[in-house]
Amino acid sequence: MPRPADHPAAPTGKVAVLLVNLGTPDAPEPGAVKRYLAQFLSDRRVVEIPPIIWQPILRGVILTTRPKKSAHAYSLVWGKDGSPLAAITARQARALQSRLGDAITVDWAMRYGNPSIAEKVAALKDKGHDRILFAPLYPQYSGATTATAVDALGAALGKMRWQPAIRTLPPYHDAPAYISALADDLTAQLRQLTQLPEVLLLSFHGMPERTLHLGDPYHCHCRKTARLLAEALAPIFPEMRVDITFQSRFGKAKWLEPATDVTIAAEGQAGTRRMAVAMPGFSADCLETLEEIALQGRDTFLAAGGESYDALSCLNDGEPGMAMLESLVRNELQGWV
């Protein structure tokens, strides 16, 4: 039977993978950073203070002071392709696309800023993708990252008459493919250093400590990743100590400890001469790895008496990380392709 002339086009039958990361400003300028921070820090999954108390602090204090300081920090790491987080996430999507082939579409979106989850899900559906694997690139689950990304997806679906079927990539903090990708990648980076570090810090993004007591598994996920990674590295580098720390403290509440900056200073003061820092919880290098850890971390360590300091790269779009992502994604796509 021919389709009536006034029937809308209804493409179907395609499968997509949508990689998702946190988001970043559109430019390293105070105005763009302010717009980004206003959206990010108004998310009640991120700052769990009642809006009646938090919004006056955010609008009156934080958004009048932090954008200028953060914009300067962003300008130190901004590349010719823009923000490192966005540029690397785009490269990861391209690399995964060529690994998966044309039968599956790979795209990427950000929880805050651009490109948004809502616009990407709508565009994929319009082009006939009625099955979408939604993949937040956070190995360790937290309410402030994984859950809020899925919330944004739910809000986007809530506006659609004809929703695609959805699967979400589970956290992969203890997946053998993730641990071995990290171990292989860090081994290669450590072997390129002129001298091995005495200590390797595994620095994860922090969270308020109370989230642990409220049942967020983030802390346990980070500790398990750190333990498995330390076990994988121990036979290769038996002389090197491996410690876990938490970085990027924000606000006045107590955050998970030990803090990375405090530990870097304490190591230098205690006589450690050579230190390296890896950040296994970040899928892509970003402000927090390139500025806070690579730049500020070095200053802190050298000022405390240390002699050599190396911030190691995240998995980014390198071979070990992309092979891991391909295997995680193929596993979740079973039955769809």
Ligand SMILES: C=CC1=C(C)c2cc3[nH]c(cc4nc(cc5[nH]c(cc1n2)c(C)c5CCC(=O)O)C(CCC(=O)O)=C4C)c(C)c3C=C
């Ligand atoms: C990897 C996991 C992350 C967790 C967990 C996380 C929690 C968290 N973050 C803030 C506040 C800020 N984070 C900022 C930057 C930022 N955070 C992550 C990842 C996690 N955050 C990334 C990848 C980035 C980098 C973004 C980029 O553009 O490169 C910032 C903005 C930068 C700044 O002004 O310092 C803030 C603010 C909180 C409060 C929180 C947990 C509750």
Ligand SMILES: [Fe+2]
């Ligand atoms: Fe953060």
Ligand SMILES: [Fe+2]
């Ligand atoms: Fe724990």
